[in-house]
Amino acid sequence: MADVITVRDLRKSYDKLEAVKGIEFHVGAGEVFGLLGPNGAGKTSTVEILEGLRSRSSGDAVVLGFDPDRQKRQLKDRIGVCLQATNLPAKIRTQEALDLFASFYTRSLNSEQLLKRLQLWDKRDAFYETLSGGQKQRLALAMSLVNDPQLLFLDEPTTGLDPQIRLEIHSLIEELKAEQRTVLLTTHYIEEAERLCDRVAIMDEGKIVAMGTPKELQQQSKGQSRIQINVATPLRLEILPAWPDALDTKLNDDGREMTVYSNRPARTLFEIMKWLDQQGLQLDDVHLKRPTLEDVFVELTGKKLRD
Amino acid sequence: MKAYLALIAIDLKLALRQRTVIFFNYLFPMIFFFTFGVFFRARGDVENATRVLTMSTTLGVLGNGLFGAGIRALQEREMNILRRYKVTPITPGPLLVASMVTGWMIFMPYILLLLIMSHFWFHLPWPRAPLSLIAFISIGLVAFRAIGLVVASVANTMQEGTILVQLMYFPMLFLSGATFPIERGPAVLQIISKFIPATYMVEGMKDIMLNGKDITNVLKPVGALLITMVVGFIVGMNLFRWEKEEKIRGTAKLWVLAVLLPFFVMGIVQWVKR
Numbered sequence: 001m002a003d004v005i006t007v008r009d010l011r012k013s014y015d016k017l018e019a020v021k022g023i024e025f026h027v028g029a030g031e032v033f034g035l036l037g038p039n040g041a042g043k044t045s046t047v048e049i050l051e052g053l054r055s056r057s058s059g060d061a062v063v064l065g066f067d068p069d070r071q072k073r074q075l076k077d078r079i080g081v082c083l084q085a086t087n088l089p090a091k092i093r094t095q096e097a098l099d100l101f102a103s104f105y106t107r108s109l110n111s112e113q114l115l116k117r118l119q120l121w122d123k124r125d126a127f128y129e130t131l132s133g134g135q136k137q138r139l140a141l142a143m144s145l146v147n148d149p150q151l152l153f154l155d156e157p158t159t160g161l162d163p164q165i166r167l168e169i170h171s172l173i174e175e176l177k178a179e180q181r182t183v184l185l186t187t188h189y190i191e192e193a194e195r196l197c198d199r200v201a202i203m204d205e206g207k208i209v210a211m212g213t214p215k216e217l218q219q220q221s222k223g224q225s226r227i228q229i230n231v232a233t234p235l236r237l238e239i240l241p242a243w244p245d246a247l248d249t250k251l252n253d254d255g256r257e258m259t260v261y262s263n264r265p266a267r268t269l270f271e272i273m274k275w276l277d278q279q280g281l282q283l284d285d286v287h288l289k290r291p292t293l294e295d296v297f298v299e300l301t302g303k304k305l306r307d
Numbered sequence: 308m309k310a311y312l313a314l315i316a317i318d319l320k321l322a323l324r325q326r327t328v329i330f331f332n333y334l335f336p337m338i339f340f341f342t343f344g345v346f347f348r349a350r351g352d353v354e355n356a357t358r359v360l361t362m363s364t365t366l367g368v369l370g371n372g373l374f375g376a377g378i379r380a381l382q383e384r385e386m387n388i389l390r391r392y393k394v395t396p397i398t399p400g401p402l403l404v405a406s407m408v409t410g411w412m413i414f415m416p417y418i419l420l421l422l423i424m425s426h427f428w429f430h431l432p433w434p435r436a437p438l439s440l441i442a443f444i445s446i447g448l449v450a451f452r453a454i455g456l457v458v459a460s461v462a463n464t465m466q467e468g469t470i471l472v473q474l475m476y477f478p479m480l481f482l483s484g485a486t487f488p489i490e491r492g493p494a495v496l497q498i499i500s501k502f503i504p505a506t507y508m509v510e511g512m513k514d515i516m517l518n519g520k521d522i523t524n525v526l527k528p529v530g531a532l533l534i535t536m537v538v539g540f541i542v543g544m545n546l547f548r549w550e551k552e553e554k555i556r557g558t559a560k561l562w563v564l565a566v567l568l569p570f571f572v573m574g575i576v577q578w579v580k581r
Binding site: 105 | 314383387396
């Protein structure tokens with residue numbers, strides 16, 4: 001897989017503040033790569049350097065074979081960018097906006113096809129000011145695709161949207177991935193990174209503190225899996241046996257919900273099921289929760305993602 | 308070229324969809340036109356009719372340039388509209404050119420309307436050098452739009468921009484002869500008026516309309532307006548900012564003086580001659 005983005009010892013300082021402190025990573029063609037981190041972690045500076053919007057202080061960056069500092073226009077012509085917090089004139093119509101932005105690129109897609117793909121064709125004559133938040137975001141995504149880019153930068157593409165719209169946008173990103181487009185995604189939403197990203201880099205205070213596939217990162221975690229059991233008859237802690245590999249067992253107030261923390265959840269769960277069957281207890285529900293990227297993130301940084 | 312044409316087309320459509328644009332470009336100066344017409348008894352009096360035509364044109368140029376170009380550019384930055392353009396391969400050039408061309412296209416029908424109404428209502432003869440008149444007004448308009456764009460470039464916030472525009476708009480309105488005949492005012496005001504760009508707009512127009520001159524006979528105001536236009540465009544391009552977060556140093560506001568420098572020189576020359 002050829003690299004679409006290569007970053008070596010990248011640094012960015014604003015006066016005395018060093019926002020990016022010598023990070024390294026690469027993104028392969030067709031990969032969805034996620035940058036995770038709280039506000040101020042250096043994600044936006046990194047992405048804006050790669051988009052040609054900001055100059056780096058030192059280090060190397062190559063994007064689609066271009067130097068983002070010296071070949072800004074060539075680079076911008078080939079990439080698609082969906083920014084947070086942008087706007088369009090209130091009285092511009094949806095299709096007009098797309099046609100206008102198409103005129104800025106040497107190569108562009110047909111606006112009708114794009115609007116249909118993003119389910120905006122019915123709104124083609126609507127003024128921007130009349131669109132809902134989800135429709136505006138879909139238009140922003142359509143605009144980032146107008147030059148048929150092989151590399152897309154999506155900055156928090158679902159922030160502030162309701163769950164239904166968020167799922168629609170996730171499906172679209174999955175379609176882009178299926179089309180072998182490369183995507184660099186920044187997000188606050190853990191489930192978004194887990195669902196969409198092939199690899200994730202966790203940034204904190206200008207550094208990459210962990211990088212790998214979501215599964216690799218979860219496996220690196222020292223955290224335990226959580227088994228949650230709901231039963232019809234209330235339980236008491238005294239009657240519960242010591243589950244193999246379990247680190248802790250808790251019961252809720254009415255004794256109908258038991259939570260067991262384990263390093264080897266499959267074995268522990270098997271023993272719990274066996275015991276419940278032997279006791280003749282009716283099982284209402286069971287959940288197994290593995291450590292999430294959020295857990296990994298908290299372990300590595302001591303912060304929550306939305307700090 | 309397709310980006311220039313697309314931007315001009317969309318700017319034009321957007322302008323025509325805004326009631327405020329129609330109001331400030333047509334109705335507002337037209338109210339002054341009728342008021343001045345009655346006040347100066349312009350009907351049948353060529354000199355007064357020319358004065359009213361000149362005043363109404365200058366008022367329109369000031370509004371179109373300082374508010375139409377300057378404040379609008381600031382609004383687009385404040386509302387994060389320019390930020391969306393920033394991620395595309397487009398440079399400030401096409402955006403500024405489109406702003407100039409659109410401003411001109413919106414303004415010219417107003418001028419034609421003024422000329423037609425002056426002719427039929429005031430019985431003002433048609434201008435002897437109509438092309439010179441249109442060319443001169445066009446240069447003036449683009450020069451004032453350039454001043455507006457420089458204001459937008461050096462102002463960090465809408466508040467700052469509005470203050471800067473008002474600081475220019477009102478002296479130009481009252482001290483250039485655009486709202487009352489400055490030649491009848493006190494000597495000190497007449498001296499001050501020589502330092503004000505709008506004065507040269509008023510004088511150049513009067514020379515073409517009243518004294519039968521063409522554009523080659525009003526080279527001083529044409530030259531000053533052209534220099535302002537070029538300097539304004541260059542400064543506007545170089546100080547162009549796409550995002551409201553990109554702040555500019557306070558000293559950069561001195562660029563407004565650079566764009567007004569030709570008129571400062573003209574003012575000194577006129578003062579010394581006097």
